[in-house]
Structures are given as structure tokens and as C-alpha cells.
Amino acid sequence: xxxxxxxxxxxxxxxxxxxxxxxxxxxxxxxxxxxxxxxxxxxxxxxxxxxxxxxxxxxxxxxxxxxxxxxxxxxxxxxxxxxxxxxxxxxxxxxxxxxxxxxxxxxxxxxx
Amino acid sequence: xxxxxxxxxxxxxxxxxxxxxxxxxxxxxxxxxxxxxxxxxxxxxxxxxxxxxxxxxxxxxxxxxxxxxxxxxxxxxxxxxxxxxxxxxxxxxxxxxxxxxxxxxxxxxxxxxx
Numbered sequence: 001x002x003x004x005x006x007x008x009x010x011x012x013x014x015x016x017x018x019x020x021x022x023x024x025x026x027x028x029x030x031x032x033x034x035x036x037x038x039x040x041x042x043x044x045x046x047x048x049x050x051x052x053x054x055x056x057x058x059x060x061x062x063x064x065x066x067x068x069x070x071x072x073x074x075x076x077x078x079x080x081x082x083x084x085x086x087x088x089x090x091x092x093x094x095x096x097x098x099x100x101x102x103x104x105x106x107x108x109x110x111x112x
Numbered sequence: 113x114x115x116x117x118x119x120x121x122x123x124x125x126x127x128x129x130x131x132x133x134x135x136x137x138x139x140x141x142x143x144x145x146x147x148x149x150x151x152x153x154x155x156x157x158x159x160x161x162x163x164x165x166x167x168x169x170x171x172x173x174x175x176x177x178x179x180x181x182x183x184x185x186x187x188x189x190x191x192x193x194x195x196x197x198x199x200x201x202x203x204x205x206x207x208x209x210x211x212x213x214x215x216x217x218x219x220x221x222x223x224x225x226x
Contacts, residue, residue: 034215041220043220100215105154
């Protein structure tokens, strides 16, 4: 079936460095992608999204890149802070009632 | 999380017993979803609702049923709980389909089936 997956299950970075979290998707018909952050004991929180007609979108300290040719999505976090430590999920939408298909998640650990 | 409440937050139940989880929203959003989260699987959609009394199955719906008699409440029922249903359950709401920004998750219910 269709799936969204992540290349790296864990990522450890030094405070102040940039972080890159990667995600692969398999359905070329997906037209909407989202990154979520989940802290321990909490539900996922929206970070940034991108539609398939774009290849880059920037937010505050975060950038999402979409490469439709290789079906790859990445989340870049600039100047990573201890508060960024969490599990990050990518998700794709087929625009079918708003259902989101989630990847397995990458745990980001920021060392002070 | 503002506007969405899950209850209970934690529950331990015995195999074979029925269990109902509740999701309550105050945002008047049309769409509501139930996900389960397990290690190695991320979040998987169980059931969703696109209006009062309008529900549909997700990718892991076996063993679960849902009901939505009011806009604000979406109930998830395990008719006869099994150990494989031990998980963390998340409810989510959205107003616009395919819009992640409008997708708000609850804080989750940790269910243990012994």
C-alpha cells in the first residue's frame, strides 16, 4: 500500500547546529505534506506544510523542501535549540476527507 | 490542547471487556479522526467522521467502532478489548480537509489491555 517513511529513526545534533530530517513518500498523487512535532506525553503539533505545486516553504527557523522527482521531503531546523528535542513526523494527504498518512517518526535529540 | 479534550487520559482494562474513549471538541469543526500510535508505526487512522452520523473506516478499523451523534463528540468503542489494542489513542479535528494547519490533536488516551 501507499506509505510515508523516514530515513533516520534518530538524530542527535549539537545546540546551535542546523538539523535536517528526511522523509520519503511513495504516492505521486499526494498533493499536500505536513510536518508535525510531538513532545513526550503530548499530541502532534503542526510545524509547517507545503503543497505539491511548491518545492520550498519557509517558516520561523524551519524550512520544508519538496522534491517530487524523487518523492522526498525534508525539514530543516536552523540553530537547533534544546526545546526542539522531540519526535518529528511527516504526513501526506490525498485530500480524501482530510485523512493524513503519517510516517514512523524521527527522534531529534539536541545536546547542549 | 485548546478546543479538544480526550477522556479518559489513562485506562487499564481486561481482555474481552468493552471500552469507550471520548473525544470532545468546542471548535465546531466538521471533521474528526481517531488515530492510534504504536512504536514503529507512527500514527495510523482508525476511523474518521465528516459530519454528524457520517463516519468511515481508516486503515486499522478492525475491532473498533465509532459514533458521532453530535458535532462535538466522537466516540471510539472497542467492543471486546484485546492486548493488541494496547496503544495511545489520539483524536484530531479539522475544519478543512487536506489542511494540516487546521488539524488539531488532543493530548491522547493511553489504553492498556491486560
